[in-house]
Amino acid sequence: MLELRNVSTVYGTIPMLMDVTINVGKGEAVCLLGANGAGKTTVLKTIISMVSPVSGEVHFNGRRIDTLPSHKVIESGIAIVPEREGLFPRMTVADNLLMGAYYEADKKKIKARLAEVLAIFPRLGERYHRKAGTLSGGERKMLGIGRALLADPQVMLMDEPSLGLAPALVNEVYEVIGRIKREKNLAILLVEQNAQKALAVVERGYVLQKGGIILKGSTAELQADKIVQESYLSAGA
Numbered sequence: 001m002l003e004l005r006n007v008s009t010v011y012g013t014i015p016m017l018m019d020v021t022i023n024v025g026k027g028e029a030v031c032l033l034g035a036n037g038a039g040k041t042t043v044l045k046t047i048i049s050m051v052s053p054v055s056g057e058v059h060f061n062g063r064r065i066d067t068l069p070s071h072k073v074i075e076s077g078i079a080i081v082p083e084r085e086g087l088f089p090r091m092t093v094a095d096n097l098l099m100g101a102y103y104e105a106d107k108k109k110i111k112a113r114l115a116e117v118l119a120i121f122p123r124l125g126e127r128y129h130r131k132a133g134t135l136s137g138g139e140r141k142m143l144g145i146g147r148a149l150l151a152d153p154q155v156m157l158m159d160e161p162s163l164g165l166a167p168a169l170v171n172e173v174y175e176v177i178g179r180i181k182r183e184k185n186l187a188i189l190l191v192e193q194n195a196q197k198a199l200a201v202v203e204r205g206y207v208l209q210k211g212g213i214i215l216k217g218s219t220a221e222l223q224a225d226k227i228v229q230e231s232y233l234s235a236g237a
């Protein structure tokens with residue numbers, strides 16, 4: 001359904017991604033593991049057309065999307081939860097959520113989605129009229145995910161949802177990701193450095209190193225792999 005085909009990108013003249021091929025099937029949860037600076041965020045930016053490949057293509061539902069502007073890609077059914085949530089701090093929780101449904105004209109649909117998201121995140125209901133900038137780190141993360149859900153996407157891209165959160169909150173966020181996966185019929189591309197958490201929730205994954213895919217496989221295959229164990233699953237990694 002979502003496919004990067006031999007994608008290479010550069011920042012200026014510096015090569016960033018090299019010949020990256022990634023597939024995400026309908027309703028499938030896939031992770032992309034990689035260390036700091038490996039190019040994980042660049043992969044997501046390429047999918048939503050914020051970065052253009054110098055070679056290769058991105059396809060979604062049989063249609064080429066790397067030549068489209070970002071808003072068309074988002075409109076076509078891809079939502080992103082960015083690294084730092086990308087919220088509007090001076091706007092309320094309610095308005096931030098509604099921004100996610102920007103491309104939906106049907107008020108009934110928006111209302112139904114809102115109810116669904118508030119059922120998943122009761123905390124956001126309690127904070128509904130607060131400014132997003134006053135929320136805690138964990139609440140902001142939930143708001144970022146909730147906003148993406150309001151777009152009712154076919155694919156949700158998540159950029160390091162565990163980053164900067166205390167362990168208890170990481171568990172909470174991952175419980176939510178697991179729940180979304182079970183309850184919603186959407187595909188997830190999960191970018192993480194926290195391999196332990198990511199591999200517990202996905203079916204398949206890829207490892208990105210210095211801009212190239214060095215490994216791909218099922219969750220069990222990745223967990224059994226020496227590189228993954230040493231670089232991403234060892235204590236303190």
Ligand SMILES: Nc1ncnc2c1ncn2[C@@H]1O[C@H](COP(=O)(O)OP(=O)(O)OP(=O)(O)O)[C@@H](O)[C@H]1O
Binds near residue numbers: 035036039
């Ligand atoms: N707009 C840009 N212009 C130039 N260089 C950039 C730009 N964005 C990112 N980079 C560089 O590209 C490299 C890869 O960045 P990217 O953000 O994709 O990595 P990442 O795997 O997401 O890393 P992290 O784990 O730190 O989020 C980094 O060295 C970064 O400094």
Ligand SMILES: [Mg+2]
Binds near residue numbers: 040041042083159
């Ligand atoms: Mg990143």
